[in-house]
Amino acid sequence: MSIIEDILLVSKLPIENSNYSVIKLDNDASENGTFSVEEIDAILLYQLTENEYINNPLQYLNNCFQRCQQFKRINRNNPSNEVALQEIDRLVIGYGLVILQIEGFTMNGNLKSYLKDLIANYTNYSDFLSQICKRSIIESSEFELINYFFTELHAFVRKDIIKFNLNDNKMYDAILSIFELFVSFKQIAAVFTKIDNFVSNCYALKANQFESQTLLGPILSLSPLSIDVALRNYGDDLLLEKSQQQVNMLHSSLQAEHKVVIERLFHIIDKIIRGSVESRNDLLSYFGAVVNKNHLRRGDHANSATLASNGFMSNITIILVRFSQPFLDTTYNKIDKIDVNYFNNLNLFIDLTDETRVNSDYKEADEFYDQSRKNNGEENANCKPNFISDCFFLTLTYLHYGIGGALLYDEKITPQIKRLKQEIERIKKLIETQPMFANFANVQLKEMEKNLNIIQSLKLSLKGFFSHKELQTEVFDFICGASTFFIRVIDPKHLFPFEMINLPLIPDQVGIENVDNAEYLRERAPVPFKYYPEFVIEGPINYSLYIAQYNSSPLFRNSRIHSFLEFATMILRCPEIVSNPHLKGKLVQLLSAGSMPATDNSPGFMMDIFEHNELISKNLLYALLDFYVIVEKTGSSSQFYDKFNSRYSISIILEEIYTKLPTFKEQLIFLSKNNSDFFVRFVARMLNDLTFLLDEGLTNLTEVHSIQNEIDNRSKGLPRSREEEDTELEKKLAAAERQAKSSCGLAAKSMSLFEIYSKDIPNAFVSPEIVGRLVSMLDYNLASLVGPKCGELKVKDPQKYSFDPKNLLKTLSTVFVHLSDEDSFIDAVAKDGRSFQRDLFTRAVHILGRKTGLADEEFCMKLITFANNAEERRLADEEEDQEYGEIPDEFLDPLMYTIMKDPVILPTSKVNIDRSTIKVHLLSDSTDPFNRTPLKLEDVIPNEELRQKIIQFKKDKKEGK
Known part of the structure; x- marks a missing residue:
């Protein structure tokens, strides 16, 4: 036998017990x-x-190729076989290329039927495939090769698309290896995106079809987040039997x-990106088409079945993050390659x-870009952005x-799991109590348990x-790099991070009323950042x-988080951004999560x-105080309640930085003394919230107390x-409990700030604009806690509602003690005819000193002394009021019904009101309280004539006239 027969497995004569084919060639001489x-x-x-016994011609050629390579190694020093081996090598590879280019060339089967063996035994085919790729490049037929081959490969994968996941390690490993092999040749990578089902039909596809109907879809979907992988690894048996440690091991694997x-x-993607300019643009266009069709993934009522999967979209996100790493490294040497005017294209x-948009509407943004293109010329506008900008x-x-x-999907399914569990328990009880419904209920139960299993498995896979x-560090590092870029865009000099930026961008002296004036801020928002789509920072x-x-x-x-925190501080410090x-x-x-111990x-x-961090330490405190005030208006129907959550978070940060970082304590004290208008406005908003929250919390606790007593009585x-x-009562109890817990928790944090700040900055709490309302709040809640109706606040398990009456009483009393030396505070308490009673302080001292031991003797003495001083002042005021007798209505403040000291005329309603009263009102609402028209304090008109009349009236009464 010759080397030709042994490699090609052929002979001219039959060979006993062999698989050699007998061939008689027509021209055999x-x-x-x-x-x-x-x-x-x-x-x-x-x-x-022609040979009907060769069922898989591609396998046959591959085996011939392997034997040929083996003979090459064996006959390395035998030149007599060199010509034959080279010819066999050339022709075997050539016919391999033909089979992978021309459908129906062979007698038996076609590429579609060969793929199963090729994938199952990929390692045996890899060298052969590599040589076929090289031959196609030499013959300039690489596109014909990959177009036919990958179209059939994609059809093969689509046929088993449900099974194509991380569960089948061997299959997906082979498919990825095939992709890797082909794109390793630059000439193939350069035309890879021209394959028929790569991007040509992208814009006709639905959002959920990219994974199955595009060439890269199946491999980009390989993720632990797919349903089949989640069920196999985190399914019900595993959930029931495995410990948290075992689940963590599954996570790690x-x-x-x-x-x-x-x-x-x-x-794979990198090779395609580097293949050619055309392949790079095609790939980015593909990614763009995918995400453009999937905007509803962030919708409130998104149907996940009609959208691309989490695994597919998350994989692309991480791949793009990796492409962004080189130009967002900590040196920022390439950050200027990102086009700040990218969207002007x-x-x-x-x-x-x-x-x-960040701080404009999209129509305004379109007008800006249209004008910008006219100014710069359409030629520039039609230029393609660079890859770095596109990628970023x-x-x-x-x-x-x-x-x-x-992550939004994870947040949505969490309450679904809770509801499903509750419904399953309800149906189980129904089966126990009403056997007649058992058959029907069992069908429902099985379906619900199946759904619960799927959702719980997906929840664990997301975890x-x-x-x-x-992987997540790569994502967050990208965010940190992007944060630095955004600061650079906003920086008027565009030199950050190589030169520090000075904040605020708009001087603080522009006037308090402009801080939450949306139009004023929008006009002064930084360009072009104001026109960026909001999702660039929302994500x-x-x-x-x-x-x-x-x-x-x-x-x-x-170590990179400082970049993100700098950007966060900047957003809060400059409301126009x-x-x-x-x-x-x-x-x-x-930030509150990051400040908590x-x-x-x-x-x-x-x-x-x-x-x-210099930028943060200089600006964070002012930023937090400023946003505490501005968040009063969120623009949504729930804005009244939205503000409490934000202010709760701010209160946590303020307490932590004030008590643990001396620099911020010094800043706050300095601010209260040197920018009193700003600080008083902050305290006024704090006081508004605290007044409402305490009232809401204690009212709901009273309701909880009432319902709990009723339920107990009925049970007896x-x-x-x-x-x-009973059912309605249970619902009302649950609602009151929710409200009580929320309000009491928020109130406790605000009350803590009052306690801390009133010690070091008492002047801010006794200003004319604040002190009256502060006293009303303190006195009223003191009466609620120790007065005759305090028993109505007794509830089962008060900690459940974040309600600690003893500590709340101590905090309230501490504020009284901190401000007890301030004459204006004593005067305001004395004038509080609604709630002030000296006996309440006596009761408070008894509880704090004798019953609980929360206060020492010195504290108790200060509280009693203060109460006595306020009582003496109250008696003196009563005598003075009796001297005035009946006061003319024109001398009384229309809101407070007290005699005015400095009357002013409101410009549009023409109402006379005391200056201090309208000043207090404007701290919370910048409108005329009588007709709701916009109003600024400097617009009010002093009524000197009326003021003189009031002075004369007081003088006459004192003289007995």
Whole structure:
């Protein structure tokens, strides 16, 4: 036998017990039993097109190729076979290329039927495929090769698309290896995006079709977040049987596998990106089409079944993040390559239709860009942005709609799980109590338990994904780099971070009324940042707030977090930058999480940066106080309640930085003395909230007390004292409990700030604009806690409602003690005819001193002394009031019904009112209280004539006239 026969498995005569094919060639003229080199082509053609016993011609060629390489190694020093081996090699590879280019060339089967074996035994085919790729490049037929091959490969994967996931390691490994092999050749990578089902039909596809109907879809969907992978790893049996430690091991295993998959996907995408300018633009266009069709992933009522999956979108997000890393490293040497005017371009991959803008409407943004293009010339507008800019802004888009959609999905299914569990329990009880419904209920029960299993598995898979610290650190590092870029855009000099930026951008002296004037701020918002789509900052903020809940959060001990915190401080410090108060609310919520002490009572992980970062330490305090006031208006129907959540977060931060960082304490005291209007406005808003929250909290506790007593009485068979049925009563109890818990918790934090600040800054709490309302609040709540109706606040398990009456009483009393030396405070308490009673203070001292021991003797003495002083002042005031007798209505303040000291005329309603009264009103509402027209304090008109009349009236009464 010759080398030709042994490699090609052919002979001229039958060979016993062998799989050699017997071939008789038409032009065979040789008399010996071997084939010549000239006959190799004919042999291969016969084997592929006529030999019915070769079921898989591609496998046959591959085996011939392998034997040929083996003979090459064996016959390395035997030149007599070199010509034959080279010819076999050339023709085998050539016919391999033909099979992968021309459908129906072989006698048996086609590429579609060969793929199963190729994928199952990929490692045996890899060298052969590599040589076929090289041959196609030499013959300039690489596109014909990949277009046919990958179209069939995609059809093969689509057929088993449900099974194509991380559960089948061997299959997905082979598919990824095939992609990796082909795109490793630059000439192939350059035309890879021209394959028929790559991007050509993208714009006709629905949002959920990209994964199955585009070439890259299946491999980009390889994720632990797919339903099948989640069910297999976190399904019901595992949930019931495995400990948290075992679940964490599952997390770790899937994270390790997913990390490798991401690296391989990035390698594939990177090769295509580097293939050619055309392949790069096609790929970015593909990513753009995917995200543009999936904006509803951030919608309130998004149907996940009609949208791209979390795994698919999150994988693309992480891949884009990796492409952004080189130009967002800590040196920022390439940050100027990102085009700050990127959105002033007609050739964008991102659809900005109807997108909310940072601080403008989209029509205004379109007008700005249209004008800008006219000024710069249409030629410049039609230029393509550079890859760095495209990649950066596409990554921000995916951060919001891609991975941002995944975290929103997690937030949505959490209450679904709770509701499903409750409904399952209800049906189980129904089956026990009403057997007649058992059959029907059992069907429902099985379906619900199945759904619960799916949702719980997905919940755990999301937890595993978001606790993957290495991947999530990459995402957060991108956010930190993006934050630096945004500051650079906003910086009037555009030199940040190489030169510090000075804040605020608008001087604080512009006037208090402009701080929450939306139009004024919009006109002065930084260009072009004000025209950016809002999602470029919403995505980073949503992600950072969400990821902070994980123990493995990339925010912890991250050296780059200072960049993000600088941007956060800047947004809060300069109200003209971002108009959306909800985003600012999320920022303060995140900052509060970073300021709260850890479980070991060590400082919050952001506290060191608050103290030592120059930009933050100079501006954070003012920013927080300013936003505390501005958040009064959120623009939504729920704005009255929205503000409390933001102010609660701000209160946490203020308490932590004031008590633990001396620099901020010094700043606050300085601010209260040197910018009294600003600080008084802040205290006024604090007082408004505290007054409402305490009233709301104590009122709801009274309702809880009433309902609990009623339920207890009914259980004992006593007569009903309320009309509600038991079910309605339970609902009312639950509602009152929710309200009580929320209000009492928020009030406790605000009360804590009053206690802290009133000690060091008493003057701010006794200003004419504040002191009257402060006293009313303190006296009223003191009466609620120790007065005759205090028993109505007794509820079961008060801690459940964040209600600690003894500590609340101590805090209230402490504020009294802190302000007890202020004459105006004593005077205001004495004038509080509604709630002030000296006996209440006596009762408070008894509780704090004797019953609980919360206050020492010195504290109790100060409180009693203050009460006595206020009582003496009250008696003196009564005598003075008796001297005045009946006071003419024109001398009385129309809101407070007290005699005016400095009457002013309101410009539009023409009402006379005391200056101090209208000043207090304007701290909370910048309108005329009588006709709701806009009003500024400087617009009021002094009524000197009326003031003189009042002075004369008082004088006459004292003289007995």
